[in-house]
Amino acid sequence: MRGYIFLLLMxxxxxxAACENDDKTDPSLIGELDKQFILNAADDALFQVNAGQxxxxxxxxxxxQEYSEQMTTDQxxxxxxxxxxxAARKVQIPTTLSDERQQQLDxxxxxxxxxxxxLYLNQVVAIQxxxxxxxxxxxxxxxxxELKQWATNRLPVVRQFxxxxxxxxxxxx
Numbered sequence: 001m002r003g004y005i006f007l008l009l010m011x012x013x014x015x016x017a018a019c020e021n022d023d024k025t026d027p028s029l030i031g032e033l034d035k036q037f038i039l040n041a042a043d044d045a046l047f048q049v050n051a052g053q054x055x056x057x058x059x060x061x062x063x064x065q066e067y068s069e070q071m072t073t074d075q076x077x078x079x080x081x082x083x084x085x086x087a088a089r090k091v092q093i094p095t096t097l098s099d100e101r102q103q104q105l106d107x108x109x110x111x112x113x114x115x116x117x118x119l120y121l122n123q124v125v126a127i128q129x130x131x132x133x134x135x136x137x138x139x140x141x142x143x144x145x146e147l148k149q150w151a152t153n154r155l156p157v158v159r160q161f162x163x164x165x166x167x168x169x170x171x172x173x
Contacts, residue, residue, distance in 0.1 A: 030089045034144040038086050042093045044131050045079040047101040054108050055120040064117055121169035128162035
């Protein structure tokens with residue numbers, strides 16, 4: 001009987017220790033909301049870099065050329081920052097655009113002149129509105145403190161690009 005009790009106590013101690021170890025999670029693992037934020041933000045940044053390059057080389061308007069060049073520079077930097085954040089969290093960021101963003105880029109690449117300007121600004125406004133929304137959600141609801149801080153810090157820059165794009169789009173009408 002003593003052997004049975006001893007064996008039972010040892011089993012409970014081992015099981016308790018195993019459960020205790022389960023509570024200690026790997027700090028590089030993140031929640032699904034934070035992971036989706038990284039993946040979506042990286043896809044949007046990559047799209048904006050590529051679309052900015054297309055617009056800068058295809059537009060005749062100096063304001064759109066300057067905007068798209070600034071967007072390309074800014075989003076390249078944001079993408080690099082996201083890559084570092086993702087790597088620290090063991091999240092693999094794709095190096096190619098999602099199908100949806102690739103289709104948008106293909107559509108943009110087929111345009112020229114005024115239709116290029118209009119499509120580019122419409123796409124950028126839509127993306128910026130989406131990114132603002134994503135960053136607001138991450139900044140308030142994300143679990144990863146560093147990602148929340150990054151989103152909060154980037155939000156004013158994204159809003160500024162959004163407002164500039166809206167103003168240029170509205171001036172085309």
